[in-house]
Every structure is written in C-alpha cells, then in structure tokens.
Amino acid sequence: MAASASLTSTFSFSSSRAANHLSLQPFIFPRNLILRKSFSSFPVSKAYRIFDGYKNERRSFFKSFVSAQQENQPQQTSNEDGSGPDDVQVPESAEDEKLPSSLMSLMQVYKEAILDGKEETIYEVEDMIFMLEKEKNELTQKVSTLSEEISSGKEKYVRLQADFDNYRKRSEKERLTVRSDAQGEVIESLLPMVDSFERAKQQIKLETEEEKKIDASYQGIYKQFVEIMRSLRVAAVPAVGKPFDPSIHEAIAREESQEFKEGIIIQEFRRGFHLGDRLLRPAMVKVSSGPGKKKPSTVPEQSSEQPASVAGVDNR
Known part of the structure; x- marks a missing residue:
C-alpha cells in the first residue's frame, strides 16, 4: 500500500x-x-x-x-511509468x-x-x-521559558561582571595604599639620619687635610643615600622664600622682616619631606610677620643749647 x-x-x-x-x-x-x-x-x-x-x-x-x-488540472494520459489520469x-x-x-x-x-x-x-x-x-x-x-532564563542569566552575568570589576579596582587601590604606607613608614624612620647629616655639615669646621678627607667620605655616603631616597619619589618640602602653607609647614616662630612680606618663610629649622603625594613630616619654619611699624620721628622746637639725647632723636 x-x-x-x-x-x-x-x-x-x-x-x-x-x-x-x-x-x-x-x-x-x-x-x-x-x-x-x-x-x-x-x-x-x-x-x-x-x-x-x-x-x-x-x-x-x-x-x-x-x-x-x-x-483545474488538464486530463492526463498514461505515461511510460504507468501512472494514469486517476493518480493524484x-x-x-x-x-x-x-x-x-x-x-x-x-x-x-x-x-x-x-x-x-x-x-x-x-x-x-x-x-x-x-x-x-x-x-x-x-x-x-x-x-x-529558556529564553527568559537566558535573559535573566545575562543580566546576572552583567551585574556579576560589574561587581568583579569594582572589586578588582578596589583591591588594586588597597594594594597600592598598603604598599605606600609600608614604604612611608620605612622612609620616615630614616629621616633622623638625614637630620644628622645636615647638622654635621653645618657644625663641623674643617681645618686639617685629614678632616677634609673624612668629610668627603661621609658626604659621599650621604649623597648616595639621597639618590636612593629620590629613586623612591621622596622629595623635600620647599620652605625658605615660599608662602606659608599649614598643610606642609609647621610655624614655630614669627618675626618682623624688612626683606620678606608677611606670610613668607624666612628660615627653616627642620626639613620636611613628602613621598609622592603623601606628606611624611612637615617642615619646621619661621614665618615673616612683615615689616615692623616705624615710629614717627618728632623733633620738638628746642634751643640749640640742648643735647641731642635730650631732644629724643632716634638714630636707628
């Protein structure tokens, strides 16, 4: 059939x-x-x-x-394959x-x-x-149902990817912060050595050739130490001649000055340093309070016989 x-x-x-x-x-x-x-x-x-x-x-x-x-189909006759007009x-x-x-x-x-x-x-x-x-x-x-699950899975994947990116950025930031803190603590512990070299350079007076050789020797060591500090992005805080900045300077004295305007640093007692953008220690400075007020010179009418000291002339 x-x-x-x-x-x-x-x-x-x-x-x-x-x-x-x-x-x-x-x-x-x-x-x-x-x-x-x-x-x-x-x-x-x-x-x-x-x-x-x-x-x-x-x-x-x-x-x-x-x-x-x-x-609608025309009548067909028998073909060679045996199909007749009744075949559909x-x-x-x-x-x-x-x-x-x-x-x-x-x-x-x-x-x-x-x-x-x-x-x-x-x-x-x-x-x-x-x-x-x-x-x-x-x-x-x-x-x-599967299409809905796929759509939901895609949304979850996008959220998970965003959370992972945020976690990666946060972890990288925390890693750099920990590294900077550890590096800062080590460098901060070495700063007293810098102070000792600076004081020795200012106080020692070289008189003999032997003393000059010793000074050249420790100055070479100090120079090498400074180069290492610079390679670690350690820099000194600018002080003398710069405006006072309470975020990086520590004022321990104020003094009138005819040379510097008010608020300008006129002397540095201890150098300050910062590591990159992080302040290791502030610089101890003396700040100018500006030129002092000059006392008006008043010369009262006196007889020429009176001495100058009695007349009150300020020769300063």
Whole structure:
C-alpha cells in the first residue's frame, strides 16, 4: 500500500511553507519536527474521538481543496511509468520546489487516503498531526521559558561582571595604599639620619687635610643615600622664600622682616619631606610677620643749647 509505505518513512517539514502552499489555516505544521516510524502504528485512542467534529471539518475542507485542484488540472494520459489520469498529482510551481520532499509525501498520503476513503490512514495522519501540534506547543513553551532564563542569566552575568570589576579596582587601590604606607613608614624612620647629616655639615669646621678627607667620605655616603631616597619619589618640602602653607609647614616662630612680606618663610629649622603625594613630616619654619611699624620721628622746637639725647632723636 502506497499510503502505509509512506507513513513508515521519516518526515520533517516546515509549518510556514506548508501553510502558504495549502492556504489552509487548520493545517499548521510545526517546524523541524520528525515523524518517527513508531507513529505509523500508533493506535487510535478513544480520547481522540472527541475531536471528530473538528477532524471532519478539516477533512471536508481538504477534500474541497483537492477537488478544486483536480478540476483545474488538464486530463492526463498514461505515461511510460504507468501512472494514469486517476493518480493524484501535486501541483508543480516555484513554491512546490521550496517545500521539503517529506512534506510533499505527507500531503500525497493524506490526499490519497481522503480520495480512497481510507479512514484508518486518515485517522493516523490526523493523530500524528495532533500529537505534533501538542509537542510543538510544549516545545514552544520550553523555548519561551529558556529564553527568559537566558535573559535573566545575562543580566546576572552583567551585574556579576560589574561587581568583579569594582572589586578588582578596589583591591588594586588597597594594594597600592598598603604598599605606600609600608614604604612611608620605612622612609620616615630614616629621616633622623638625614637630620644628622645636615647638622654635621653645618657644625663641623674643617681645618686639617685629614678632616677634609673624612668629610668627603661621609658626604659621599650621604649623597648616595639621597639618590636612593629620590629613586623612591621622596622629595623635600620647599620652605625658605615660599608662602606659608599649614598643610606642609609647621610655624614655630614669627618675626618682623624688612626683606620678606608677611606670610613668607624666612628660615627653616627642620626639613620636611613628602613621598609622592603623601606628606611624611612637615617642615619646621619661621614665618615673616612683615615689616615692623616705624615710629614717627618728632623733633620738638628746642634751643640749640640742648643735647641731642635730650631732644629724643632716634638714630636707628
């Protein structure tokens, strides 16, 4: 039997192309689904008889479609392959060429079953279509659920990636801070050595050649120490001649000055240092309070016989 033989083959078809070809809304074939051989012997369940009314309506519609196709086709004579005019022919068109061969075979089987009145074959095909539609709906629901899960997973991934980037930046900043703090503590512990070298340079008076050799020796060591400090980005705080800045200077005295304006540092007692942007210790300085107020010189009218000291002349 041609119908039974066709049902035992494997079918995979596309819903959009089949619907466009048949122009039948009730026949919606799911995409990329396969009719397995086990469906060919699928028993007709009593539960499916509930859909007899719907099936009869589809069958009547399909019969009218097949009849219309046969009326529009010219009468054909017997060909060399033995096919006669009673054989059902599938219309050949550009749309037919796009349809998969499995769908064409299924349509051919269904047409032959309707025209020959083979109820069992018709029920088997309709049951397979019903099962596939049900499976399609289940798969569509699964796809929708998976799509939502994928969308939610993408959002979680983006948030997790942002949190990880923030954690990485924060960890790098903390690492640099810890390194700077440790480096600053070590350098700060070496600053008294710098003060000792500076005081020795100011207080020692070289008189003999032996003393000059000793001074040149420790000055070389001090110079090497200063180069190491510079390589670690340690720099002295500018002081004399600069405006007083309470964030980097520590004022321990104020003094009138005719040379410097008010607020200008006129003397440095202890050098200050900073490591990069971090202040290790402020510089101890003396700040100018500006030029002092001059006392007005008043010379009262006195007789020329009085001495200058009595007249109150300030010679300063």
